[in-house]
Amino acid sequence: MFNPQAEAMPVAELRKLQGQRLRDLVERAYGHVPFYRARMQEKGVKPEDIRSIDDLARLPFITKADFRDQYPFGMFAVPHREIVRIHASSGTTGKPTVVGYTRNDIENWAECAARSLACGGATADDTVQVAYGYGLFTGGLGMHYGAEKLGAAALPMSAGNTEKQIMLMKDFGVTVLCCTPSYALQVAEVAAQMGVDLMKLPLKSGNFGAEPWTEAMRKHIEELLPLKALDIYGLSEVAGPGVANECLEQNGLHVFEDHFYPEIIDPATGDPLPDGQKGELVFTCLTKEGVPLIRYRTRDITMLMADGPCPCGRTGRRIKRLMGRTDDMLIIRGINVFPSQVEDVLVRIEGVHPQYLIIVDRQGNLDTMEIKVEVTESLFSDEVRKLEALRDKIHHQIKAMLNVSAKITLVEPKTIERTLGKAKRVQDLRKLT
């Protein structure tokens, strides 16, 4: 542990600290950011109403759209002379979201990135190859500052130029790799072409993130590289990489809760959900000065794990590997359904990725869900009753998983429309006007 005092703080003490920090945060935001003041006044909440961390739910949410509306500096809470760095997240639609950091913000972020590296066992003795992009994107500089904070040697490679990455990895005896999981696989592929045996290198851990990945990918990476592949989470609005990181247990990502307070809410109603229930991840950045962040909706779907304390000793709660985005969510008869859940069921039944299409419609006042599944050779049986049993099994497991009854229709291969090679997953025929 990089900072045992903070990372293994007894929970009661941690909640007290979070409460104090929340009060300060709300005062700063209310006092210096007109946007927050207006939002809180709209909701009828005053800074003095917030006494402990339990009062958090009284505060309004903010979204990426709010952020964009304040472009470029409307969210800043300090005079410009106190800002020492500006990052911006790539805006796929229109303007980017802009985040300014004070010297303390950079310091706290570096601390959390250092904790993330230490989660994999990294110390001042290590060499950290940072193969995330350096630039407006927070990945590269975030991990770079984290490595330096840890006292390790940061190797600022940025992304790309894979052959050179591999040459230096080998010649410099790199021990920690930071990049996207898909880039880790690319490194392995190129190394094989170059005749470099990565399994002989002293690599020990990797902090992989910035894109969704799976347990299967982790297994694959660990077969090709002699390291523990750990999931790292972060987003520029909150800070950057280092908001949460897996420990060596590889069972969920510890949130560094003394800086980032996580909540899980029902994305449809905004109601907070108990630990162990899946919903939208919301963050409050307790210590942020440049751009205070209160109840920011990340649109990422996960849960706070409810399986007791982690054997590693860290007390920060763990979030599960991300399960999807709220953008993909369907609400059927008031129940939140993600296409990824349907896919999970289908994969578990046959071990393959069948093509499917979810069709949502409304008959009278009732939503209906139909799932079309293409019958591949591995699913096909020559006997009617076996195909009917397959259909019923899918029906039961969908019902058990989603709590929604779906009509399962087995269809011929290649009958589900594909756009650009990718199958369309959802067709919502409801007219809700």
Add this chain to the structure above:
Amino acid sequence: MKVRQISIFLENRSGRLASVLKEVGRAGVNIRALSLADTSDFGILRLIVDDVDKCVKALKDNGHTVSLTEVLAVEVPDHPGGLAGILDVLSGAGLNVEYMYAFVCRATEKAVVVFRFEDSNAALAALKKAGISILPAETVYTL
């Protein structure tokens, strides 16, 4: 002895059966026997043809889900109770019939029944022992 039967998954939509049969014809394959098992949602088309490999290739090239199944073709004795006698033998041996269908052989004008068994080896042995004539695969393909 065992006959290779082709099974094809079909959606229960109008025109699907005709379209599959057209593809088979276009491939120059002759159909010897045919059966369609269907439910309200889907069907399974079972075919016995003269050129199994060519037929499977043509169907797969057209994107169909296809499987091959081993079945037995039994000539039914030309007297009342002929089929019942065969079924008695099977139930006496404790053999399960998954499904069956019949057709009439053009050359001999005799009824032929195609059986799909859970355990076709055991069925083969039991039928032989009872002196029931099983058509060789080659005979069935060229009926």
